[in-house]
Amino acid sequence: xxxxxxxxxxxxxxxxxxxxxxxxxxxxxxxxxxxxxxxxxxxxxxxxxxxxxxxxxxxxxxxxxxxxxxxxxxxxxxxxxxxxxxxxxxxxxxxxxxxxxxxxxxxxxxxxxxxxxxxxxxxxxxxxxxxxxxxxxxxxxxxxxxxxxxxxxxxxxxxxxxxxxxxxxxxxxxxxxxxxxxxxxxxxxxxxxxxxxxxxxxxxxxxxxxxxxxxxxxxxxxxxxxxxxxxxxxxxxxxxxxxxxxxxxxxxxxxxxxxxxxxxxxxxxxxxxxxxxxxxxxxxxxxxxxxxxxxxxxxxxxxxxxxxxxxxxxxxxxxxxxxxxxxxxxxxxxxxxxxxxxxxxxxxxxxxxxxxxxxxxxxxxxxxxxxxxxxxxxxxxx
Numbered sequence: 001x002x003x004x005x006x007x008x009x010x011x012x013x014x015x016x017x018x019x020x021x022x023x024x025x026x027x028x029x030x031x032x033x034x035x036x037x038x039x040x041x042x043x044x045x046x047x048x049x050x051x052x053x054x055x056x057x058x059x060x061x062x063x064x065x066x067x068x069x070x071x072x073x074x075x076x077x078x079x080x081x082x083x084x085x086x087x088x089x090x091x092x093x094x095x096x097x098x099x100x101x102x103x104x105x106x107x108x109x110x111x112x113x114x115x116x117x118x119x120x121x122x123x124x125x126x127x128x129x130x131x132x133x134x135x136x137x138x139x140x141x142x143x144x145x146x147x148x149x150x151x152x153x154x155x156x157x158x159x160x161x162x163x164x165x166x167x168x169x170x171x172x173x174x175x176x177x178x179x180x181x182x183x184x185x186x187x188x189x190x191x192x193x194x195x196x197x198x199x200x201x202x203x204x205x206x207x208x209x210x211x212x213x214x215x216x217x218x219x220x221x222x223x224x225x226x227x228x229x230x231x232x233x234x235x236x237x238x239x240x241x242x243x244x245x246x247x248x249x250x251x252x253x254x255x256x257x258x259x260x261x262x263x264x265x266x267x268x269x270x271x272x273x274x275x276x277x278x279x280x281x282x283x284x285x286x287x288x289x290x291x292x293x294x295x296x297x298x299x300x301x302x303x304x305x306x307x308x309x310x311x312x313x314x315x316x317x318x319x320x321x322x323x324x325x326x327x328x329x330x331x332x333x334x335x336x337x338x339x340x341x342x343x344x345x346x347x348x349x350x351x352x353x354x355x356x357x358x359x360x361x362x363x364x365x366x367x368x369x370x371x372x373x374x375x376x377x378x379x380x381x382x
Contacts, residue, residue: 089299090306092356098310101303105259108252109240110313113270116182118320121366136274138183139176145187145280149199149257151264154248164209165218168247169201169264171210173271174236178219184273185325186264187280190300191287193258205247212236234272258307266311269321276368277304278325281333291333294344294352301326302356309361325368326353 090096117128126134143152154167161167165175176184210218212235241250252263265275279301281287290300301324311318327335330346339345350369357365 089296090302091299092302092359096302096306096360098306101306102310104256105262105307106252106254108254108259108263109250110311111239111263111267111270113237113267114234114272115269115317115321116272116274119274119366120320126366134182136183137181138185138274138276139181140185140187142187142280144192144257144261145189145282147192147196149192149196150201150251150260151186154201155199162203162205162247163207164205164247165215167203167205168209169251170239170242170267171215171236171247173268173273174212174234175215175219177234177271177273178216178232182273183276183323184268185276185278186261186268187278187328188261188304189281189287190279190290190304193261193304194256196257198253198255198257198260200253201251202243202246202249204245206245209238209242239267258304262308262311265308265322266313266318269317274321274323276323276325277308278328278368280328291335291349294348297327297349298353298356301353302360305357305365306360309364319364323366323368324357325370326350327370329370 090101117130117132117134119126119128119134121127122131126136128134141151143150146152148155151169154169155161156167164171166172212232215236216232239250243249252260265277268275281291290296305324308314308318308322327333327346327349330336330349334340334343335346335349337346339348350367354365354367
């Protein structure tokens, strides 16, 4: 709810007969410049100022005007390589140790939480180890595929963007969980993950961080009846590295963007989400080298997958909570099942990437295969 900010109240003092101005009083002061200067100043104080006051989302917080924060945008100007950068990929035929794969990925605090049950494919259903069917209710959150180097929407400069509810990554993730989502798709480009530097998204958030109960109240439609004292499905826990008065201060900035991407993956998993890693080129010319050959495509995917499996909590928390969307809308980049004179069949790209990943991590990956736009299958390579 918002505070109602009204105009200053007028004095309640009655004006008696003795206070009435005399009809003989001179009005010459109306022509004086000082009089109109005073009128303008009083008007600004009494009328314009209350209208211009910005309010916050919390009833008990003082009204504050957040300091301006401007993102430098330097990470958005990375030149797209003309051809495939071999340093991006990994050779599936070589022995790949985590020391080599993570050499340019500094350690970051592992997000703590309660991951969902690991998944496996049983017939045409996703089930847990106990055989319980799981339905995916997901949301798409782009940002690692358009140069932002983080999920998009955290770089606003207006008042709302400087509130925890609308400008802080972890707080937004918690609200998504309260809304009933249990999965997120994170689109990316290899160029964004491996050739850019992370942009700093920490910013002033003058309010006090909201409690779990406050976020639940904000997320729930107040017009709907709610059970009294209904327990929260999950409890919000601030990430390690959080700072008072600053949103996103805990988001890692060191290393390449792949380091941050994997931290975001870990945070979602710790928050009870399944995560879809989605390679999402917008056209054939955006990353010209990646799809130039099946080997380039497989080698780039292997770099991301191997880095994922090298995370210290992969076996305990990550394994079984990932779905790999190897190529978003392949017909949009000119790849079809039957192939053409200009490109080999889509099956060659997919199977080459699956073989490379399966060679490193046998029977661990679940894949989403997009057959056409708006049509996808979940498969497990046998």
